[in-house]
Amino acid sequence: MRTLFSGEVHVGYGQLYVCSDESHYLENSFAGQRTGLCGGAVPGHLFLLTGMHTGCVPITVELHETEPSVDADVWEDIVEVSFRPVSDEVVLAEWGGGLYPLPLSEISYRVRYYCQGMDEAHNAVRDVGEPVVDEYLLRFWPSPPAPDCVVKETSQAAAYWHEFAREQPPGPTPEEQAEAERQAREGKEHAELQQEMDAWGGRLPSDRLRDVRDKLRRFKGYPKGLVGLDAARVHAIDATGPDDQRALARWAAHRACAAAGLSEINWVARGLAELDRGEPFSPPLDDSRRLRDAALSDARVPRSHDGTPGLPQAAAFAALFDAAAPDPLKAALDALLAAAVTHDTDCFHLFAEVRRTFPATAIEVKAERIDRQ
Known part of the structure; x- marks a missing residue:
């Protein structure tokens, strides 16, 4: 005992x-x-x-x-x-x-x-x-x-x-208890799927989107990222192939740098050319500390009211780096969000331009029902 x-x-x-x-x-x-x-x-x-x-x-x-x-x-x-x-x-x-x-x-x-x-x-x-x-x-x-x-x-x-x-x-009998537990379990699963669907603009994400979900970039003021701005475009980009995604990422980096007033700066223009050729970035874009020093010391980089590069410029540099990411889907989504940030309230015109430039992203992806089995 x-x-x-x-x-x-x-x-x-x-x-x-x-x-x-x-x-x-x-x-x-x-x-x-x-x-x-x-x-x-x-x-x-x-x-x-x-x-x-x-x-x-x-x-x-x-x-x-x-x-x-x-x-x-x-x-x-x-x-x-x-x-x-x-x-x-x-x-x-x-x-x-x-x-x-x-x-x-x-x-x-x-x-x-x-x-x-x-x-x-x-x-x-x-x-x-x-x-x-x-x-x-x-x-x-x-x-x-x-x-x-x-x-x-x-x-x-x-x-x-x-x-x-x-x-x-x-x-309840054991059978009734088992049935109640099954219904509760299914109800919980259904609620989780509905919550996921709501988070992705009313449709379930693909497995690829689930894989990159926690890796996508966020900007202050954009808590839901690109999904919150144009969820349909996120699913459409996901449905395209890696070549289209890579091309979109590079295009978004160019548009971001242009909107932020950086495209004509020689070392930024060189970085965009290197991105297009798929080459590693040369200095100062090859190191985050060197980039920071260059952005702070180069008078051609537009400044905010406190004398430092503002959000559009920070987002443009982010788009440049994001577009070179190994995963083409992540590269496209992150670079396009960064470009949207540089365009601020004009971002929806940017999305319209994406649809015209990349017709595959204009195709609506059929929503996947949450009662799938």
């Missing part, structure tokens, strides 16, 4: 629990039972009732290898139920939230709940240190599932709760 817990715990409304999942309501815990005091109708959960309304009660929790003696001469009220944890994290839980770990395995147990002094403690309130009025013992031992039963009944409190339990309608 092992003592898993021994001490005083706080009860509220005469309630105490053994949990390996979230809590459940009183009626559900006693559904279909013939016994009160210990509700075991909900898998992975025991609902323990005490005579004490609010305050501290002593309780001991024991784990036995085989069925222990009944000890009916010591305790006034005794009931038995079956219990199987649904996780390896089982706790004795107070009504107010205190938790005490119970190291139980995920196997089937028989549980015997012993109660003493329930009538004397009826609706009482007790603080730590005051005389003990009622006390409890909970014993577990491995055993196949079996019907609940009343081992001994003495108190009026026990009689009341036994009657309460017998008035509860039976709980």
Whole structure:
């Protein structure tokens, strides 16, 4: 025998629990039972009732290898139920939230709940240190599932709760429970798909878009990225081939640099030419620190009111680097977003130009339904 817990715990409304999942309501815990005091109708959960309304009660929790003696001469009220944890994290839980770990395995147990002094403690309130009025013992031992039963009944409190339990309608059958869980699971999956669809402009993304989703660039003021500006174009770009995506990325870099007033600067123009040829960037575009120094020191780079390159210029440099990214889909989406940022409120004219220049991106991609199987 092992003592898993021994001490005083706080009860509220005469309630105490053994949990390996979230809590459940009183009626559900006693559904279909013939016994009160210990509700075991909900898998992975025991609902323990005490005579004490609010305050501290002593309780001991024991784990036995085989069925222990009944000890009916010591305790006034005794009931038995079956219990199987649904996780390896089982706790004795107070009504107010205190938790005490119970190291139980995920196997089937028989549980015997012993109660003493329930009538004397009826609706009482007790603080730590005051005389003990009622006390409890909970014993577990491995055993196949079996019907609940009343081992001994003495108190009026026990009689009341036994009657309460017998008035509860039976709980769902295993088949009904499985069906409810299946429906809940499908409902959750459907909601997740709907949420994903909403995030991608009303249609489900392809696996390729899912792959690059968390890698796409974001700009301040554009929390949803390119999807928030033109979701249809994102899906259309995804549906094109890598050659079209790479061409679009380079085109977007050119348009971004032109909009930001950078195209005529010799080292930027050289970088655009290198991008078009698929060559590595030469200095200062080959290093982020050198680029920063060049942008700050070159008077030809347009400045914002504080004397530093503004958002259009930062976005244009981002478009230049993004267009050279190894993944052509990511390159196209990131570079086009950066170009849209450089165009600010005129970005929708930019998107119209994309459709004219790259006809494949003007084709509407058929939305994929969320009830796909």
